[in-house]
Amino acid sequence: MERLKSILLAEDNHMDVELTLEALGRHNLANEVEVVNDGAEALEYLYRRGKFSSRPAGNPAVVLLDIKMPKVNGLEVLKEIKGDPNLKMMPVVVLTSSREESDLIRSYNLGVNAYVVKPLEFEEFVTAVSRLGVFWAIINEPPPGSSRGIA
Amino acid sequence: MADSFKVQYLEDAGLLRSLIDKSQDGMMLIDSRGIVLFANAAAIAVFADRYDHLVGARFEISNSSDDMEIIGPVREDTRYFEMRASEVRWRGQTYNLAVLRDITGRKLVEQKLRISEQNYRHLFEHAALGIFQVSLRGEIKEANHSFARMFGYKSPQEMKELVKKVDSDLFADPSRRLQNIRQFQQNPAIGVFENDYKRRDGSVFTGRAHLQSVRDAQGNILHIEGFVEDISERRKSDEALRKSEERFSKVFSSSPVGISITTLSEGRFVDANQAFLNVYGYARDEVVGHTSSELKMWVNPEVRDEIASEIREKGVAQEKEVTLRMKSGDLFTGIFSSEIIEISGEDCMIGLLRDITDQKLAYEARSRLAVIVESASDAILAKTLDGVITAWNHGAEILYGYSTAEILGRNIRSLYPPEDVEEEDAIIKRLMNGETVRQFESVRIRKNGAPVDVSLTISPIRDVEGRIVGVSQIARDISERKKVEQQIRSLNEELEKRVRERTAQLEAANKELEAFSYSVSHDLRAPLRHIHGYSDLLTRSMEGKSDEKELRYLKYISDSVREMGELIDDLLAFSRMGRIEMRKTSVDLRMIVEGVIGSFGEEISGRDIQWDISDLPTVEADAAMLRLVFQNLLGNAVKYTRPRPKAIISIGSEFRSNEVIFSVKDNGVGFDMKYANNLFGVFQRLHRADEFEGTGIGLANVRRIIHRHGGNTWAEGATDHGATFYFSLPYQKKGQDGTLEEHTSR
Numbered sequence: 001m002e003r004l005k006s007i008l009l010a011e012d013n014h015m016d017v018e019l020t021l022e023a024l025g026r027h028n029l030a031n032e033v034e035v036v037n038d039g040a041e042a043l044e045y046l047y048r049r050g051k052f053s054s055r056p057a058g059n060p061a062v063v064l065l066d067i068k069m070p071k072v073n074g075l076e077v078l079k080e081i082k083g084d085p086n087l088k089m090m091p092v093v094v095l096t097s098s099r100e101e102s103d104l105i106r107s108y109n110l111g112v113n114a115y116v117v118k119p120l121e122f123e124e125f126v127t128a129v130s131r132l133g134v135f136w137a138i139i140n141e142p143p144p145g146s147s148r149g150i151a
Numbered sequence: 152m153a154d155s156f157k158v159q160y161l162e163d164a165g166l167l168r169s170l171i172d173k174s175q176d177g178m179m180l181i182d183s184r185g186i187v188l189f190a191n192a193a194a195i196a197v198f199a200d201r202y203d204h205l206v207g208a209r210f211e212i213s214n215s216s217d218d219m220e221i222i223g224p225v226r227e228d229t230r231y232f233e234m235r236a237s238e239v240r241w242r243g244q245t246y247n248l249a250v251l252r253d254i255t256g257r258k259l260v261e262q263k264l265r266i267s268e269q270n271y272r273h274l275f276e277h278a279a280l281g282i283f284q285v286s287l288r289g290e291i292k293e294a295n296h297s298f299a300r301m302f303g304y305k306s307p308q309e310m311k312e313l314v315k316k317v318d319s320d321l322f323a324d325p326s327r328r329l330q331n332i333r334q335f336q337q338n339p340a341i342g343v344f345e346n347d348y349k350r351r352d353g354s355v356f357t358g359r360a361h362l363q364s365v366r367d368a369q370g371n372i373l374h375i376e377g378f379v380e381d382i383s384e385r386r387k388s389d390e391a392l393r394k395s396e397e398r399f400s401k402v403f404s405s406s407p408v409g410i411s412i413t414t415l416s417e418g419r420f421v422d423a424n425q426a427f428l429n430v431y432g433y434a435r436d437e438v439v440g441h442t443s444s445e446l447k448m449w450v451n452p453e454v455r456d457e458i459a460s461e462i463r464e465k466g467v468a469q470e471k472e473v474t475l476r477m478k479s480g481d482l483f484t485g486i487f488s489s490e491i492i493e494i495s496g497e498d499c500m501i502g503l504l505r506d507i508t509d510q511k512l513a514y515e516a517r518s519r520l521a522v523i524v525e526s527a528s529d530a531i532l533a534k535t536l537d538g539v540i541t542a543w544n545h546g547a548e549i550l551y552g553y554s555t556a557e558i559l560g561r562n563i564r565s566l567y568p569p570e571d572v573e574e575e576d577a578i579i580k581r582l583m584n585g586e587t588v589r590q591f592e593s594v595r596i597r598k599n600g601a602p603v604d605v606s607l608t609i610s611p612i613r614d615v616e617g618r619i620v621g622v623s624q625i626a627r628d629i630s631e632r633k634k635v636e637q638q639i640r641s642l643n644e645e646l647e648k649r650v651r652e653r654t655a656q657l658e659a660a661n662k663e664l665e666a667f668s669y670s671v672s673h674d675l676r677a678p679l680r681h682i683h684g685y686s687d688l689l690t691r692s693m694e695g696k697s698d699e700k701e702l703r704y705l706k707y708i709s710d711s712v713r714e715m716g717e718l719i720d721d722l723l724a725f726s727r728m729g730r731i732e733m734r735k736t737s738v739d740l741r742m743i744v745e746g747v748i749g750s751f752g753e754e755i756s757g758r759d760i761q762w763d764i765s766d767l768p769t770v771e772a773d774a775a776m777l778r779l780v781f782q783n784l785l786g787n788a789v790k791y792t793r794p795r796p797k798a799i800i801s802i803g804s805e806f807r808s809n810e811v812i813f814s815v816k817d818n819g820v821g822f823d824m825k826y827a828n829n830l831f832g833v834f835q836r837l838h839r840a841d842e843f844e845g846t847g848i849g850l851a852n853v854r855r856i857i858h859r860h861g862g863n864t865w866a867e868g869a870t871d872h873g874a875t876f877y878f879s880l881p882y883q884k885k886g887q888d889g890t891l892e893e894h895t896s897r
Binding site for chain 1 (some may be wrong): 684
């Protein structure tokens with residue numbers, strides 16, 4: 001089996017975090033997930049600032065990004081990532097409750113790699129999230145410089 | 152026998168005496184002293200007045216002459232006698248026998264001849280004609296004064312002395328004389344020759360020589376005589392006359408005034424010029440030789456007779472206004488002037504005709520215009536380029552308050568508000584560029600000082616050459632209109648202000664709505680998802696431990712969450728439908744309908760549904776939205792026919808004047824018409840969810856879409872007897888690509 005690559009989950013709601021990790025865990029994908037609770041923290045993590053200043057270098061294999069978050073929202077984080085030469089190759093998947101057209105357009109304009117609406121029904125939610133995890137953390141070959149988790 | 156008679160009768164003194172007495176010639180015997188011894192009766196008669204007794208009277212007789220005349224009147228009428236005396240000797244004495252013969256007749260003839268000769272000589276000497284006699288060789292034999300002067304010589308004597316040979320001295324071309332003579336010899340009938348002659352000073356004149364020849368018995372010319380007239384002047388005047396005639400002829404033919412020459416008596420055309428023919432529309436030969444009455448030119452022939460008699464009396468008739476008939480039969484008015492002129496011994500009238508129909512029509516038109524102008528309610532005035540008012544109608548009196556008499560001659564600037572006077576210069580400048588200023592709105596000051604709003608139309612007035620010489624100005628009082636306009640303007644402003652306020656409110660509301668639906672989209676769904684997620688997790692963790700009732704509760708929670716989710720999704724979709732931009736394209740509705748029917752999978756499996764789809768046009772619309780409309784309407788039809796063993800669903804369209812109406816009819820459960828109004832409301836349902844599923848948002852969406860396309864929705868139905876849903880879309884018959892007609896005729 002391929003070595004699991006790391007996933008950054010930016011999600012402010014702890015229930016969503018729990019349900020997402022539950023979904024990933026059902027497919028043994030939860031081990032290498034780093035959770036940040038808002039956009040600002042996501043950026044600190046990516047730029048290895050603040051409490052993440054000591055984390056080892058390397059970008060996650062994928063960022064699962066919620067849009068509606070306190071401080072810095074997901075779209076601003078996306079913009080920052082895609083505007084940074086060192087980060088822009090890193091895959092970003094928007095994972096959100098909304099299918100608002102304006103969000104879709106802005107996300108794709110900013111260069112998002114995928115846009116997934118969280119299904120209402122839990123079974124579907126689990127399926128969607130676990131497929132995402134399998135694809136980005138296992139199947140997809142990340143750009144050079146991505147950090148590898150420990151299997 | 153004679154001798155014997157002679158002897159016998161001469162012896163008879165009586166007979167002799169008787170013979171002497173009866174003799175017509177007078178006989179007298181005069182002695183040597185001159186005393187008359189005897190006189191016969193004839194002699195006594197001759198001298199009866201002078202001598203009472205001739206016998207015994209004394210006569211002087213000159214012996215030398217055998218012819219002597221007794222001159223002088225011997226009686227009251229002068230008679231001439233010739234007296235011839237001869238000596239006779241009788242008885243040793245010498246006597247004179249005088250015989251008197253009456254020669255009065257011969258004398259008179261001689262006298263007349265002398266006078267005639269004198270006269271001719273006089274004529275010769277003093278004639279104005281130059282008379283000459285020239286030898287064949289060319290020497291002047293005779294010449295009169297005129298001839299000498301004609302050639303520049305003082306006298307005939309001088310001429311004879313100086314002119315040796317006429318050929319070279321008097322002819323400009325010396326060979327001419329011989330040519331003349333040769334011609335003359337060959338044909339004596341030709342007696343007139345024109346030559347250029349040379350004067351003494353060398354100058355040349357043209358003369359006409361009338362020649363006569365004096366010939367010998369053999370017919371040879373001895374000398375030439377005749378006279379010469381200087382025709383240079385006549386030549387000149389002939390030329391002048393010819394030119395004048397030519398000029399007249401030119402004037403006649405090219406004059407723009409119609410000229411005709413007709414006989415005075417019957418009006419027969421002798422000639423007519425082109426202008427005349429043009430006026431009438433005749434060709435020249437249709438007129439010349441015909442009379443005006445044949446041609447029916449005079450509408451009133453008696454007018455022609457009047458003119459003719461006036462010409463007969465005064466020689467002229469001037470400026471008569473007459474009505475005449477053209478070839479076409481049309482009438483025209485002309486001014487006719489005529490004079491008498493004699494042509495080939497016949498009195499004719501030469502007439503000048505001016506067509507004044509146009510002038511007259513123009514005059515009439517002008518009069519009509521003048522009436523219109525005067526009675527117009529608009530203020531009409533004319534002014535010079537400097538602004539001096541030259542015309543002022545009744546409308547102007549009313550509008551401005553000045554009477555015509557007051558204002559004429561005053562400057563237009565006195566009607567301007569003082570601060571606007573330069574406006575006049577600007578207007579004049581535009582007019583001088585040939586522009587007409589139309590509907591120019593401005594303010595003028597009335598006589599009473601009150602301002603008045605006017606709308607002005609100002610045009611240049613041009614003279615015949617097109618130069619702008621003045622200005623006409625029509626003014627209309629627009630105070631009332633201005634007032635109304637002002638009201639409208641303030642109303643509009645008020646309205647616009649309100650619209651702006653409303654729009655701002657609406658925009659704010661819209662923004663709020665957008666923010667609201669955004670929040671709903673993000674925040675309302677998350678808790679539902681959590682409820683669902685955790686109830687699911689709970690179900691799992693209680694697996695094997697929970698009873699059937701608990702599981703049912705958990706299922707209800709899940710169902711409610713799902714339902715809530717659908718409601719939220721529908722509401723958001725509905726809200727979005729009101730806000731998203733429409734993208735209109737040509738939409739083939741048949742394809743839309745067929746696509747929608749094809750998308751029904753599960754819902755219609757195992758169902759017996761008859762689809763009746765009639766011709767559907769192509770319309771300009773947002774394809775996605777129309778797809779949604781048909782999804783809803785056809786979905787409803789499928790849903791509400793579910794209790795029927797066989798569903799019949801018909802989709803049709805019908806054209807009205809400027810819209811097309813679509814219908815979706817089914818044979819389903821229908822509805823009570825009293826609830827028809829609720830059908831298209833949000834979350835309005837006529838059935839329970841356990842009868843027919845649904846959120847009640849579909850028809851609301853249909854209505855919103857159709858409204859956004861400018862159409863309408865309505866429905867007809869009856870409980871248990873099916874329903875028909877209608878919507879209309881506006882359309883222009885001449886659409887961009889005409890697809891509408893094409894499809895309907897298919």
